[in-house]
Amino acid sequence: MARSTRKVSAIVWLRRCIQTLCLLLFFYLFLQTAYHPINRTGGPVALFFELDPLVLAATWLAGAPVPLTLLFSLGTLGVSIFFGRWFCGWVCPLGTLHQMMTQVRGGTTASRLNRAVYSPRQRWKYLVLIGLLAGTLTGLNLIGWVDPFSLLYRSLATAIFPAFNLGSHALFAWLYESDPGLGSMRVTRVSEPVYEVLRRYLLVEGRPQYYWGILIGLVFGGILVLNLWRHRFWCRYICPLGALLGLAGKNPLLRLKKDQEACNDCRLCVAVCPAGANPDGPSDRSDAWKPAECFFCWNCESVCPKQAISFEFAVPSREHS
Amino acid sequence: MTDLSRRVFLKQVALAGAGLQAGLLSPGLASASTAPKMSIAKYRTSPAESEGVAEEAARLTRQVIKDLGGMSRFVSKGDVVWVKPNIAWDRTPEQAGNTNPDVVATVIRMCYEAGAKQVMVGDNPCNAAERTYPNSRIQPAGEKAGARVVQLDKRKFKKMALNGKALKDWEMYTDMMEVDTFINVPIAKHHGLAGATLGMKNLMGVCGGSRNRFHQDLTNVLPDLAAFVKPKLIILDGIRVLPVNGPRGGNLDDVKRKDTMVAGVDQVAIDAFGATLLGMEPKKIAHIVEAANRGLGTMDYTSLSPAESLV
C-alpha cells in the first residue's frame, strides 16, 4: 500500500472487498465441508476447484473422463482472454493471502522497488506449467501439488485448521482446569459461553489430526514468508494457474495506458505493483507493461500522483511488438 | 485428574438427606415407602409406524410414571435433571438401536412439569455424536421439549473412584454425576457378549476413556457402574426392541414390537423384566445375577408387585 496522501481509488476498494469476500467464501466452504445430517455437506464445497481451469486441464490431459462440473472453469479461461489475469487480482484466495502478506512489510518506495520490480525469472512459472503438463500427458500428474487451490485447501485441512482447532480446545480446557480469576470474577464466566458458541459454529469436536500435517503447514508458511522477499512470490514465480491464465490473457482487451508526458518517473506505480508487470514501462519498448503478468489490481492507477496511468479498452498498436 | 469420589459421595448423601427431609415435610412423599417400586404399561394396539408410535410412546411414558406416583416423586422444584437415553448408534428410531425419541421428549416434559429448573440430555455414544444425535431424532425431539441437548465435552470427564470389583477408578462425566436427578432411559436390545443391554449397560454412556476394555469383565463392570451411578429413576423403552443382532442392529426385520414400557427404582428388577421382553431368562444374564447377588436389587420383579396398566 502506498504511503501517499492521495486517497485510494474506488476501484481498489472494490477489488479489496471482492478479494476479501472470495477469501471468506473459500473459508466458509471449507468449514461447510463436514457432515451435515443426513449424509451431506453444507453446500457446493468444491466450488473453487470447479472454477479452476488448471484442474480441468490436468484431468483432461491425464486421459480421465472430465466431470461436467469442471467445465465451469472454461468461463474463468474465457474471461481471462478479455481481461487477463483478473482472477489472480480479484478472486484467487491464495493470491489474496499473498497480497496481505506482501503488505506486512512496508518501507520506503526505494526499498519496495527491489521487491516489486519485474524479474525475468517470472518466466519460471510458465516452465513449471509446461513441465507439469508434459508430465501429466505422459502419466505423472503432479499438478495437485502445485495448483494454488489444492495447496491452500490441503494446507488448511491438514495443518492450519487442525492447529487452530486443537489449540482452541486446549486453551479452553486449560481455562476450565485452572479456573483463573479474582474472587467471584472468574474468567470461565466469559470463556465458557464463548466456547459454546465456538463449538457450535467453528470448532470440530472430533479434533482431526493428520500425518504430514506439520510438513504441509511448514511448506505453506514458508511460501507465505517468501512474500516478504518478493511481492507475491508464488504468484509471480511458481503458480501454474497464474501461468495458464497469463498465457490465455496475454493479449487482453483491457490495457494499461501511460501518458508519457505526465509521468515524472517517481516509480511509485512499480513499488506498489504486486505482479511485477512493469506499469511504468513506456508502451513502445521491450520493457513495456506486461499484460501476461498484470493482475489488473489498479494499484498503479490509484497511486500515481500525476494520474498518468489509466486502463482502457484498446488493442496493441501496430508499432510495438 | 481429580479424585471426585468424595464430592459425589457427599452429593449423594446430601440427596439422601434431602429425600428424608422432604419425606417428613410433604405428606405425598411421606408414603414413599409404600409407593410402587416398579410399574409396567402395555399398549392395547400396535400402531403403524411413526405417527402412531409417537403417540403411543408419549402415553405409555406418562402412564408408567404416573403409576409410580408421578414425576414429582423424583424431581423436585428447582432441580437440575440429566436424562440419559441411549444415543449410542447412528440409527433411526425405527431400527431400535437407540431410545425412542418421543419417550425421551415426554420424560423431559414431565420433568419440567414437576418444576425442574433445567433438563439436560446427553450420552457418550459409540458412533460420532454429530451423527447419532440428529439421526436418532433424539436431538430435535429433546430440543423441542425444551431440554438442553449436550454433546459431551471432553474436558468434563474426570477420574472418579468407583471402588468396584472390576473398576477401581474410571473417567466419568462430571455433569452427569453432579445433577440433582439422574434418569436412566435405556432401550431393550440383545448384546452378543452381555446377553442383553438394558439399564445397567446403558450406564456405560456416563463413562469416558477406553470403554472397549470393559468387555473383558462385563459381569462385574456393569454392577460396579450401577452401584456407583445409582440412577434415581429408570425408564425402559420396550416399544421397539431388538431381540437379535444387537446392540447395533440395522436390519428392520430384526426389530420386534413389544409396545411395553417399564419404570422403577430397582435397577436389577427393571433389567430382569427387560430380559423377558427379549425372550431371555434373567438368570442366564451374568451381570443381572451378579448385581442381584451384590444386593443392588432383586431379580424377582414380581415380588415388587409392579403396578400394571393397559393403555
Add this chain to the structure above:
Amino acid sequence: MKKWSDNVMWRWLLSFFRPGKGPRINLGRRNVLTAGALGVGAACLCRVHPQASGRVFNPALIRPPGAVDEQEFLSRCIRCGECMKVCPTNAIQPAGLEAGIKGMWTPVLNMNVGYCEFDCTLCGQVCPTDAIRELPLEEKQKIKIGQSFVDKNRCLPYASARPCIVCEEHCPTPTKAIWVEEIEVTNASGQKVLVQQPHVDPELCVGCGICQNKCPIKDQSGIYVTSVGETRNSENQMLL
C-alpha cells in the same frame, strides 16, 4: 465517420492472428524443451517403482470407497484434501510413500486413526475430479476397500483366554462379517472358560476398519485391515 474496421473488438480479434506482431511471452526455446523433458523424464522414472504396474500391492494403500483403479486414481487426484477434511472419523490421511513418491499426499485410510463410516458417502460427494466417485449409499455399502484379518497372536480371546468381541459388536454390515465361535479354553489359572473367538467372513467384510479402530489393544490391533480384496482392483484379490 468511423470505419467498422476501426472498431476495438474487431481489431482486438484480428490482433490474435497477426504473425510476429502479437504479444509474446519470451520463454526461450531451450527452457521450454528442458521443462518438457523434465516432466516426461520424471514420468518415465516413476514407472520404475514395482507398485507402478500392479506387480505388487501395498497392504496399507487403502483408498476411500468409490476410488477408481489406482493408475487412474493417481492421474485424477489433485491432492486437494477435500476428502480428508470431510471424512467424519478423520480416517482419510495424506499418504506418505504407500503409493510411491508420486502418490504423496493422496488420500489413504488409516484405520488406527478412524474408520470408514458405513452410512457415509461424503468423500465421493466432495471430490472435484471424481477420483473418488460419488455413489448412492446402497452401492457404496457393497464396495470392499480392503479385508480385515484377526491377529490370533494378539486378539484377547485367542491369545489370553479373555472375553471381548468388541469387533463383532461394531461390525456394520447387514449380516455381520465377523462371526464368533464359542470355544472352551484354559485360562492362566488353569480353569476352563468359555470365550467367543472372532472370525471374519471375507465375502461379507467390506474393509471399513471399525473393528481395527475399536479393538482394545490400542497400539497394534488384534484385528486389522489390509488392501487385498478391494473391489476397484481386479488384481489385488485373494478369493476365488
